[in-house]
Amino acid sequence: MKIFITGANSGHGFSVAKIFAKSGHSVILGCRNLKKGQWAQKKLIKISGNENIYLSLIDLSSFKSIKNCADDLKNRFEKIDILINNAAIVPFLPSFTDDGLEKQIGVNYLGHFYLTNLLLPLLKKSSKVINISSRIFPLASKRKFSFEDISDYHIIPTYAKSKLCLALFSIEIAHRWKHLGIKSYTVCPGFMATNFQGNWSYMPPPFRYIPRLFMSSPDKGATTTAFLVNKAQPEKLNGKFFAKKRPIKLPSYLSNRDLSKTLWEDSLKLCQKIENNGFKKNRLLLFF
Numbered sequence: 079m080k081i082f083i084t085g086a087n088s089g090h091g092f093s094v095a096k097i098f099a100k101s102g103h104s105v106i107l108g109c110r111n112l113k114k115g116q117w118a119q120k121k122l123i124k125i126s127g128n129e130n131i132y133l134s135l136i137d138l139s140s141f142k143s144i145k146n147c148a149d150d151l152k153n154r155f156e157k158i159d160i161l162i163n164n165a166a167i168v169p170f171l172p173s174f175t176d177d178g179l180e181k182q183i184g185v186n187y188l189g190h191f192y193l194t195n196l197l198l199p200l201l202k203k204s205s206k207v208i209n210i211s212s213r214i215f216p217l218a219s220k221r222k223f224s225f226e227d228i229s230d231y232h233i234i235p236t237y238a239k240s241k242l243c244l245a246l247f248s249i250e251i252a253h254r255w256k257h258l259g260i261k262s263y264t265v266c267p268g269f270m271a272t273n274f275q276g277n278w279s280y281m282p283p284p285f286r287y288i289p290r291l292f293m294s295s296p297d298k299g300a301t302t303t304a305f306l307v308n309k310a311q312p313e314k315l316n317g318k319f320f321a322k323k324r325p326i327k328l329p330s331y332l333s334n335r336d337l338s339k340t341l342w343e344d345s346l347k348l349c350q351k352i353e354n355n356g357f358k359k360n361r362l363l364l365f366f
């Protein structure tokens with residue numbers, strides 16, 4: 079199998095890459111930083127003895143970079159069996175992508191939406207798209223998705239909204255690409271001690287480090303993702319949200335496709351708008 083993982087140089091992404099490197103699969107590391115990516119590539123080859131570990135640079139905060147990465151993958155590979163949309167950020171203060179999007183939504187969700195659509199020619203029968211989300215998603219406001227003012231930015235609800243978007247994305251892929259034989263799942267890997275908490279530098283040290291004592295390892299968090307890659311699921315579980323290797327019951331507002339369809343259509347329009355802008359650096363100031 080060929081497995082492409084975004085944010086593969088650390089935490090959950092690296093642990094997933096390690097599992098599949100050790101089992102002899104081809105693993106493509108999607109990393110934004112060349113040095114960190116090369117470090118991960120070398121380390122994975124060393125611990126697994128598997129030479130089929132590749133690197134493709136991708137910065138999900140830039141549509142131009144996402145497009146370059148998709149072109150690179152299309153030039154080098156004929157099929158991606160597993161796409162794992164894993165990279166994410168949780169910045170304390172509002173910030174923007176190169177294309178003028180609020181950064182959490184831009185990196186965690188819309189960048190992955192754009193990437194996945196660009197990679198569709200490589201996603202063939204039996205390919206799976208796994209979106210790494212979090213069970214924190216119900217903290218997102220359940221309002222209709224619309225473009226909002228920056229004053230609406232709140233670190234956790236906005237992070238939760240980006241993770242809700244990923245859950246809705248899996249639901250839509252399961253419906254829209256079913257005829258192509260492509261399946262999609264959402265995964266919460268659980269509370270893991272990773273570099274994610276490095277983003278908590280604004281917190282006093284006890285609040286930064288004490289929670290880590292109660293967190294699991296990224297290797298443990300990676301087991302649900304690996305389970306979904308390895309084990310065929312019944313058709314009725316296509317598009318579902320998994321935690322601890324089990325599908326979880328979603329809130330009732332996610333039981334129909336109203337929200338997921340609207341999100342897909344709005345996301346597509348926004349991607350087209352950014353493409354039409356020619357990827358020029360721009361403060362479009364567009365928000366969900």
Ligand SMILES: NC(=O)c1ccc[n+]([C@@H]2O[C@H](COP(=O)([O-])OP(=O)(O)OC[C@H]3O[C@@H](n4cnc5c(N)ncnc54)[C@H](OP(=O)(O)O)[C@@H]3O)[C@@H](O)[C@H]2O)c1
Nearest residue numbers: 085089090110137138139164165166212269270272273274
């Ligand atoms: N840790 C938890 O407790 C927890 C709980 C639930 C869900 N999750 C989810 O698990 C996934 C992995 O998180 P983690 O805990 O493993 O965190 P992590 O160790 O911080 O890994 C995040 C990865 O994303 C990459 N990344 C950040 N911004 C990027 C960008 N603009 N373009 C490309 N890559 C970018 C990072 O690259 P750099 O190394 O270059 O920064 C890093 O490789 C995330 O989707 C997160 O939401 C985590």
